Amino acid sequence: MAVAQSEVFELAYRAWDAQDYASASPLLIEAARAAEAGGEGEEAQRLWFDAALAAKFLRDWPRALELGRTAASTAERDAQDPAFWNLGIAATVLHDWDVARDAWLGYGIRLTSTTGEVREDFGMTPIRLDPDGRAEVVWAQRICPTRAIVRSVPMRADRHFGDVILHDGAPNGQRIVGEATYSVFDEIHVWQPSDIPTWTVIVDADEPGAADLVETFEQHELGAEPASSMKPICACCSTGDVEQQHAAAHAAHGQLFYLAAPEATLFSLLHAWKSRDESERAFRDVTLIVDEGEGEDGVGGA
Known part of the structure; x- marks a missing residue:
């Protein structure tokens, strides 16, 4: 590696280590071009990959796509090379479905669709x-x-x-x-973004009633979850291995639920749910959750 090239390389990764990706990106590109000119193919490939990754970190998606294509051009196909994955992300952001599809295939992922938006069931x-x-x-x-x-x-x-x-x-x-x-x-x-609003509601119900509330919303491809399903954990634990239990219905007298539904549908489903057992089911304090600073909008109950 020539002295000048070595200096650019050192400056690039000094900026990288400082997470100054805006400074690192052009230096990485310069170093990659120099490595290519010097016949250092593997080194150039690594530098192009890091240049594309810097663009991804900067959320400069057109640049990430351009550099990602360069990085993937010499990567081995069907070998889970991350150059293809980062290219697939950038192409997806930009709705460039032909490039995205080829990137996933290059990574080694089998797709059933052949044209248009990549949209399948990945679980x-x-x-x-x-x-x-x-x-x-x-x-x-x-x-x-x-x-x-x-x-x-x-x-x-x-x-x-x-x-x-x-x-x-x-x-x-x-x-x-x-x-x-x-x-x-x-x-x-x-x-x-989804246009389905989020609501809170206080619910009174026995265990079958609580389960029925969740199922009622799920049957309409909407959401209902008890606030008790939220388990606060520290950031360190969250990025480790966390055991979870399947959510189980339980008596919900005075329990807070989070619901996701358009307003008219929300009240229609709540009233239908309540009518199936008037003596054991009730809801109250239905409140629309809005962005911070806009307050909350209480809209009733039954």
């Missing part, structure tokens, strides 16, 4: 929403290697049931449910 997974802020782990349905639809009711105002979340590919913790282990993936951003 359920836990997603950590807002990992750098008020992190909350929810369950979501993966529809491609890097997107998942939220199927829990987030207990916060800025995420919603039905949000399509773009998530990272590196697991950051595990959730163990029975004999199954699920990787936790961190949110990158909300790829497509």
Whole structure:
């Protein structure tokens, strides 16, 4: 490695170590070009990969796509090379489905669709929403290697049931449910927001009634979750292995539930649920959860 090239390399990774990716990116590109010119193919490939990764960290998606294609161009296909994964993320953000599909195939993932948006069933997974802020782990349905639809009711105002979340590919913790282990993936951003609002309601019901409330909303592809299902844990523990139990219905006299439904549907389902056992079921204090600073809107009960 020439002296000048070595200096650029050192400056690039000094900036990288300081998480100054804006400074590191052009230096990595310069070093990659120099390595290519010097016939150092493996070194150039690593530098192109890091340059693309820096663009990803900066959320400069057009640049991440451009550099990602360069990084993947010399990577071995069907060998789970992460250059293809990062390329797939950038292409998905930009809705470049041909590049995204080829990136997933290059990584070694088999797809059933051949054209258009990559949208398939990749199973359920836990997603950590807002990992750098008020992190909350929810369950979501993966529809491609890097997107998942939220199927829990987030207990916060800025995420919603039905949000399509773009998530990272590196697991950051595990959730163990029975004999199954699920990787936790961190949110990158909300790829497509849901317009389904979140509500809280106080519920009185016996155990079958509580179970019926959850099932009633699930049957309409909406969400209902008791606040008791939220288990606060520290950040360190959250990124480790956490055992979870299957949510079980229990008596809910005076219990807080989180619901996800349009307003008209919400009240229709609540009244239908209550009417199936008027003597044992009631709800009250229905409140719309809105973004912080906008307050909360109480809209009644029964």
